[in-house]
Amino acid sequence: MHSPRPYGLLVLNGQLSNSDKNFIDHEIKKLSNNKTVSKLQSIRQVKNLPDRGYVILQDMAGLLKAIAHKELKIAEFEPDGLAKLYIPMLYSGVITKSIPLTEGGKVGIKLTEQSRRRLVHYSNENLPDKDIELEKFKIEYSPNFQYFKPRYSGIYTHTQYVKQRPTWYSGAMVEVVQIIGGYGRQDISNLPENDLEKAALKLPDSYIEKITGELDGIRLPGYSGLPNIDGQFQYDYKFSKTHLVSFDSENKPWLIQIDPSGVWAMPLPLIPATTTEAFREYIEEVGDDEILKILDRFGGMPSGETFPFGADFQAWRRAGAVIKICDTSDFYQYEAMYSACGWSFNSKGNEGFNTCWGYADNGLMYAYGYKIKLNLVPAQKEGWLDKVDVDSNYIEVISQYLNKLGVLLPKGEQKTLAILYKLRRVPQEDIYQKALNSLRNPSGVTEIDIDYWDNYEVKPIASHSGSVTRVSSGAVCWLLGKQYPTSMGRLKFPELTGQGCESFIFASPDYTGEFVRCDTVMFGCYVEDQLKVVKFFIDNRTFTKEVQSTFEDIMIVGQWEKTETTGSTGLMGYFYTSDFDDRREAPESTIYTHIKGTDLGYGNPAYQTPQLLYTHGSLSRSRYYKHETTIKTESSNSLDIGICVPAFNRDGILYAYQESTISESINEKHTLHSIADPTSYPLWTYDPVFYWIGGFGKGEPKPKTGEYVYVYGPPKYNPNDYSDFADSGDWFGVGSTYKDVSGVCAPYTSRASGNHQAGGVVIGGEGPTIDPYDKTENFNGKTIGKVNFSYQSVGAKLVHRNVPDAWYFAFSPVDAGGDLSYFYRDACRVGFGDSEYANISETDQYNRRYKWGYTSLVDHQSSYHFIGVINE
Structure with a gap:
């Protein structure tokens, strides 16, 4: 073998053992010699390491190097404050089984299609099942959230996915918690030998080298950039401490902490490698829309880390990475509306709202609303x-x-x-x-x-500003004298341990003063970036209500209403919201009268022949109309409204409404009426025996024995206040001339007919007819109702028009044989992703949950915990 050449060594995700180092030294020599002997321009090999992991050996373009990939052991990373090249696998989908068996049980997940591809390195082959079970997500609650754990769990493990939902949080923090919920445990060496359990996001070496170059020597501001090794949620959402995400003027994310010591900010902890240009290039290359959505929103994948604690917090404040924005002492001198009531924020994170309460010097309860304004500048x-x-x-x-x-x-x-x-x-x-x-x-x-x-203190890395300002204040006066909490249970908030919803106690036990009228903000949250508030309203003033009427002196055709009340009237409806307001007056008895007038047209002309001895009669007509009169009488009308923030949620308002009457009667009657046409005509004939007093009229030939009868003009016009309805001018068309009506009238006037009547006769004049109708119905007690909902992805919508559960209006919890039983309503939604979906535990006649939007991952049968990014 040739003499060993120097080579570069890069170690990713862990440390090399001595065996690993010796192995790499030996293999790199063999690689170099093989290249020389075989006269190759370049050579590249992949070898498994003795103590787990693998190494890429390559000799290309005169560069000899080894890139070692160790199996992740996150605990082995040296906590030196420097950016690490580490990227967790992201699992996206919905938790289908969150309470597995303690022994051998696993958590069920239904995966998104993108997540399935990600788990096999973006291949379209050998995709994992859509429904899988993993020990990786068998994660119990962190020490700060042990109150979620049931007293008795038996043979089962209650994971954090049962009750620590992203929707406990507000604004962009909902998105962050849903995302980091998809990382799972990072103690890879303790997981089963399974590709899905130990899946890693492996990037090509070319991208690894670029990322390594971008992160070289970077020191991080107060965080490690590594997810929690146990996969546990670290962020808090309660009144005592709230974690949120806010974006600065360049849309860079900051982690916010609000507690009694102030409003604090630090850069949102991100996984360093995912913030690099090289990582984004790779994600764009493989077309991972889920991770791209995270990068577009936050600039990198959140690590899930929170603020340092105790003395470490102050150490980082002095280093300038933890920044105090403003004070909160005015707000935190008061009590929480409920323990889980952290601050609500809009999606930008620059505006927040919360309420609190306290007693005035006279012992009367007051509720206060506070708004936070943040102005963050880039670091x-x-x-x-x-x-x-x-x-x-x-x-x-x-x-x-x-x-x-x-x-x-x-x-x-x-x-x-x-x-x-x-x-x-x-x-x-x-x-x-x-x-x-x-x-x-x-x-x-x-x-x-x-x-x-x-x-030593240095200046903060950014000069943020902000304020906490009281924006509302009002009395909360339920009854005079001593208060009984169970008398008012209509305002309900989520109980901290997720058992259901508990009533806010309207109690001022030491107040003995006069009744105080209330119109007070009790709760507020952001829905679709609009602040929605709940107001408590009560007013003991009564008054005698005037008659409200559209009746007129002349009512012929049209519609008219009149409302009459008896006794004193007060205002009903203890609550209303920014979206829903059904308050109204409550009379002891109300009479509603509705009249509808319908035109029935003209009747037939009425020919009135002369009475004996007289020469003149008349021609007239009338116009007819029908009145339909409905009289509804209600007695002892009542109205009630209940408000509930559903379990597992900070930003959502359920509004329950019901209205009842003790008795009701409805009378409907139809009547026929007429108005005479103001235009009529003289009618005449002549007979020296029967009709000779009164002179002659127009018409030729003149009658001699009553054999001719004429109507002549000009017409007679006698209008009054009512006659406009029937007035149509010269309706017979005589003008100043005459018309022969002998064919109609002569059979009753001609001497030859023998049909003479002393008073004359009326021929025609018939009007339309109606069927007689007069009906009264009595009803004993009637209740109607509805439930409305204000929620992200829903807006302000009607859930249903059924009478709400009576427990909306009663106190919760109640004693059930030594245990407390809570009123229960929950809601869930997709917090991050292209999909818009929400459902609520109000159910229809088929026992299906009401839902809005769509995602293919669910069947709308339960409250879901979504993880990662939901784009389908």
């Missing part, structure tokens, strides 16, 4: 720090000093990492002067130097 390179080139005048002293300091710094501690990060931001002159002082000191570099740099 250079998102807080990532490159290697620093030390000035030649300082390099010898500073290098000597930092080497001595590095020996003293505790390995892997956050204080150490914060100091090392800080030293890249400290002016070199400051380091130089401190180094000179320490190196000249007889004691040299000591713990005093560590304390000095630990306490």
